[in-house]
Structures are given as C-alpha cells and as structure tokens.
Amino acid sequence: MDSDTLLARITDYENRPNPYPLYAELREAGPVVRQADGSYLIGTYHEIAALLHDPRMSADPRSRTAPSPSGETVKPPFLRLDDPEHHRLRTLAMRPFGPPHSPGRVDAMRGEISQLTEELMGAFHAGGQIDIVDDFAYPLPVTVICRLLGVPREDEPLFRAWSDALVASADVKPDEDSPEQDQTGNQARIEMGRYLVDLAEQRRGHPSDDLLSAFVNEPDPALRLTREDLAETAVLLLIAGHETTVNLITNGVLTLMRRPEHLDQLRREPDLLPQAVEELLRYEPPVHMRERIPHADIDVAGTTIPKGASVVLVLASGNRDPKRFHEPDRFDPTRPDNQHFGFGSGIHLCYGAPLARIEAQAALGALIPHLGTARLVQDPPPYRQNAMLRGPRHLPIQL
C-alpha cells in the first residue's frame, strides 16, 4: 500500500473504529512520511516528543505556506498561537482556573462532579438500555464546564450546534478542505464568541464564582483580556472543556467492557483508577492528531521538512510506539512508565488536564460497579465523523 495516502486512509470514516493498524503502518514507513497532498505525517514517539518541544514548530495555522481555501486570517485562540502571544493569553486564562493564582480550584470541584455522576446514574435502571454518550459521558463534562465558565446549562442546544460546526471545520483532512465547511466553522466561532462575551458582560460589576466573571472583573488592566481575546478564549475553553472528556469517558467504558478481567480488577482495586485513566489516555486517547508548521526548514530523522509545510503529529500512534512502550497494544492499568501524549506535551500541554482527570476518574469510578453485568449492544459502536477528536457517537449498553 502507498504510504503517501496514509492520512487519507486514517481519516477515511471506514477506519474510524480501529485506526491502530494504520498507525503501525505509519511507524513502519516513518518516522517522517510525506503525503500526496504535501503534508507530513509523524507517528513515532521520540520524533513527536522532539517536535512538540521544538520552538521552531508553530501551532498557528497562519504559518502554513499554503493557506486554507477560506483564507483564514483571524487570530486563532491560544491553542493555535505561538509564544509570546500564546504564553500571554494562556497565562491570563489560567489565572482564575489553576495554580499559582487559583490553586485548588479544580480539586474543589470533586464533590460537585461526584454528585453530578450520581444524578445522571439515577436515571439508569437494571435491565434498561442506555447510551453512555448521550446519557452520561456528554452531559457530565458539559454541565461541569458550564458551571465553571458560568454558562447557563439550558443554553446547551445553542452552543452544541456551534460546537459541532467548529469541531468539524477543525478536523484534519487531506486534500478536501471545503470552503463551505470552513465558512460554517468561522461563522459558528463568531456567533459563539459573541454569545459568550455577552454572558460575560452581564457579570461585569456583578461577579459570581465563575471564569467569565473573573475575566471581566479583573481589577488589573494589564491582566485584562480584550473583547476579541475573551471571545476566542471563552469559545476555546467551552469547547475543549467537553469535546474531549466525552471521548475519554466513552472510550474508557468501551475499553473496559471489552476487557472484563480489567473491569473486574478495577472493581476490586479502585485505587488503581487514576493509573487506569492514564493508561486510557495512552491506549485510547481522545485527541489523535495535532498539526504543527515549521517556521524554518527542519531536519527530522534525516528528512528535511520545508518551512510552512503542514506536519501532522499522530499522537495516538506515538502512544503505541513499541520503541517507547513495552507491549504498546496491551491495555495495562498498572503500567508503571506511562508518559503518554494523551494531553499533548510541550508548551501547549492540555490546560484542562487536571479537570479531565478528575472527571474521568469520577465517571468511571461511578460506572464501574454497574458495568459488571452490562453488555455492549453494538461492537464496534458508531463513531463520530471526526478523526482528530476520535470517539464513539453512541455507545448503547444493556444494563
């Protein structure tokens, strides 16, 4: 098979349930595999790690030599900006969320998160059928991020549509960047940004205990986000705050349902749960790929990648690289050395990782006692379209 069409095959919906054989093929052909569309795929652990820490690699889509058909020129959120602007915005966004200015903020949500999982499970009854995605794995993180940001939960249908459009336009696709999809995505981003800024504005002078309030009521003018930056940052936090965690929880349930021995092990040893979540982040991560663009011609394992080229780092493949992990295709909740790319690495290392960990631990911890007698209704389940944020669209199980 041609390795220069690997990205096309990876993104082919047909292969969504199990892209891992393609990742093995990628590592075999790699470390650097040029694609027919001029982009480069990298799927080996050590090369990915080096590039994620390489200050010459840009996260900004505007660094591409060939811009996308829609001619994206607006300033992206900090996830796709480079230092020093990335650092400035990320630091400002972090102030009300985590250390050093808000230590304990996320940890203090543990009780609330457990209560939410209990409420969601209250609707389950023995013998009934549920959809892990719609009934549990989606509502949990959405509710949590809404409370944290200060977004009314009842607006969920509104931002769900925007979120879907945005995430679809941000997917990695070879050759077929459709201007329509990009246009829809941009439109959604603008509308969602406007909506969140309006919400924030309502809290100016009337702060409550949420991030939007903190952003607009920051007393130091030097630490205030501009309206434009607030819009982009709030959109990013709302979307990143739930689009990934839903996959982490769902992938976790699916993985455990397929492996009754590990399900049983975790029921007997709940203390293993934090380690098991780390293993899930390695074995079935929610984020499979990230794009980077070199600011200069760079040499990677003997191949020169030209400045401005699109480089797709296949994080989920790096997580299964046998040169880094012993028996990488084995799910092992007790794996001792597990420095995975589940949250990326380098300066863009996932900002919400502590929250995602707590949510996944709480969700799986609560579900595990109910899964022993449950069975998968459909295996593999139907997957979401997205190849970059990969996870089941539905996961029906019979309790």
Added chain:
Amino acid sequence: MPGDLRDGRIVIVGASLAGLRAAETLREEGFSGSLTVVGDEPYPPYDRPPLSKQVLLGKASADTTTLPMRRDPDADWRLGAAATGLDPLEKRVMLADGESLPFDRLLIATGTRARPWPNPEEASLDGVFTLRTSDEAGGLAARLAAGPGRVLVIGAGFTGSEIASACRERGIEVTVAERGPAPLVGALGGTLSKLAAVMQRNHGVDLRCGVTVTALRGDGNGRFIGADLSDGSRVEADVCVVALGAVRNVEWLAESGLAAGPRGVACDAGCRAFNMYGIVTDDVFVAGDVSRFPHPLFGYQMLSLEHWGNAVAQAEVAAHNMVSPGPLRRPHLAVPTFWSTQFGLNIKSVGVPTYSDHVVIAQGSLEARRLAMVYGFQGRVTAAVTVDMAKSLDYYEHLIETAAPFPPPPGAADRAIAADIPIPSDVPDPSGLSHGPTVALTGHLPDRRLTVVQPTR
C-alpha cells in the same frame, strides 16, 4: 555470572540521595549479598532541595523531607557513624566508633558539606548559619520564623540567592554580600547575572556586589549582631547565613591512595575510582557530589557537579556497574541539569554553562523575564538556561547532545533580535566569587582559568 558479582559484601559510604538510589538499584539489578550503608548524620536519607525553599518559607518542616524509597534496599543502615578511613588493601572501611567494615566492593557517595566561615570564633556566634543539612535548615527556619530584623547572606550563588528569596517572601529584610560582580554569575555568566541582580533589587534585597565580608561581629555575649564589609561599610543584622559553596567530603580518604582531593574523587566514566597514579580500581566506585568524572560532551574534562539529577543518574550507573561484568558496564554520560526557584522565577539549566565562550538569547528577552539563553563553546552548543521557559529545555538538550552548531538555528516563533548576536559568555574565574561553583570543570583548558580552587581567606 563471573565471580558472582550479584553476591558478596557491598558497603556504601554516604546515606543521602546518591547512596540511597545506588542501594535501591543494586537490589533492582539482582544483588543478593550483604549491603551496608554508612551515614554520618543520624537521619535516614532526605531530600535537600526543599531545605532552601519550602522549609525556609515555613511551608514544610526540616524533618519532613525524607526521601521516598523506590523499594526497600534491605540494607544494614549504619546511621550517625562517620567513616574515618579506607584500607584498600585489606578492603575495609574504618568508622569513627572504631569498628571496621569489610567489603568486596565499595561505593563512595559522601557528598559535600557547607563551606564554613573561615574564622571559627566568628562562625560560632549565635545567629550564624550554614545551610546544607536538615539540622541546619531547621535551625535557620526557626530563626527566620522568629522574625529577625535583618538577615545577612554571604555569597550570591544558588543557595545564597534562594535564601534571600525566601527571606523576602517572608517579608524579612535581607542584605546579600557577593564578592563577584552579580548574583549567580559563576553559574550562569554575565548576562543572566544582570537579570538576577535586577530581580533581587526589585524584590527589595539590599544587594552588595564586588565586596567581601571582612569580619562577623558579636555583641560580646556570643550573639551575632552584624558584619564589616571590605568597602568600609557595616551591616547590622540578627542572622547571618554563610553561603560560600561546598567542601567535598574527602578527608577520610586521605590515606587511601585514591585520587581524592578538594575537587572530589576522580573516577572513570563508569564510576570506578582512580588511585593517586591515575590507575583505575576494580572495586571502588564513586557517585554524586563527591565524584569527579570525564564527560565527552565537555572535552572529556573532569566535571564535579552538585546537582540532584547527577546524584541520581550517577548512582544508578555506579550500582549497575558494581554488579555487572566489564562488557555490560555502562558509562555515565547524562547531560547535567539543575533547577532553582527564586524571586518568582523558575530557572532551569542543561549542559555546562561555564563551558562556554559565547551566549545568545535564543528565545524571549531579559525585559520579559522569560527567555532561553543558549551557550556555545568554539562554535557548538554546550548549555542552555531557561527562565520561566522550561518546556524548551528538551530541545536544547538535544542540541547539546548532538554538538549542534552555535548559535542555534533560527525559527523559534518568539526568537529575539538578540538571537543573532552572540556576546561573550563572561564566565568569571571562580576565585573571584564568594561562593564555590556548583559546576566545576576540573580538567585543564590552556586558555581558561576555570580550574582554580577556591582559596581560603
């Protein structure tokens, strides 16, 4: 296995980080013989970095920094027992209590101690401290908690600067006296030392550079009340911390015939000690701060490092080699790294900054207090120091390991204009510093004088 290296008697002298990690590694590698660990302090192995940070801030007490064990090394711990001598022929370690321990293989991991104030009478004044051990940290922390009017810190190396930072964070007035031109200059060179000086002054430190302390003064009842400086000025203070660097604990090896001196115990890349003729021993190994070893990335010069990471990595290599036959032995080639937090800055270093002739600011800027400074020697990258930019360190480590050309290639998004302008690294002669260097190049370079031992005053 030939000679059954996994059996027999191993003695480790030194019960701190290197000694503990070596003991654990010996067991991990299958050593089943008898293992004795000798330590002169009465405490089980503890971690030192928190002593100049959290402990002085009152966030942890000095007795809570015990090092976690990765596994029980199943050792006979001889704590509170100082080693006083080594008989290499009889293969025995002599202890202060008169006992002697026979061994088949020995690991020397005796580390360093704080360099004391040279005048013993002044050093014994109440209120005068050094900071190296848990006891010293506990005593100093108690004194800081009591709210002194002013603290005098002598020496602005890493330890001195961290102490000053902790004092300011607690709202305590502090004067720092440094013989060199700026804080940290001996470790980081001239450019970053300017940032360090600005940070200290911005945080309210009374920083005096280019001066020495000529005398510590007592009140006549044995209490420290201040000091005289070489510029004729006087500092009134209730507490004095002497941060003049470290002395290697090698005195007990004076009669051993090993190549042990003020710069440490010389060994090969496999941690085997040299004797005084430069002949490698078969059964005596060295690890941690007390060692002095050749490193290929730095011209095979002998390096002495006082770095946490080096103690761990070298102990693991030494332990592996103690139980492995020749062809399976490994070299200790880890790239030196260290970190420090002070005045709100996170400083991390990789490579050997003093092994340099030029530097560039590759990313960020001094003004932003966030930067990556890259050091080069004769056209290749030999070190990098980041300030609040630690995530870039891996990249620079790779440049050092591959002897990449200096200055480093362009392309960083936050590359400063300064990245194109190499300036002299301005690493001073260590003899001009109050404190000893935490990295000492102890070999010989004809065009540099980095081998001078700190003269006693």
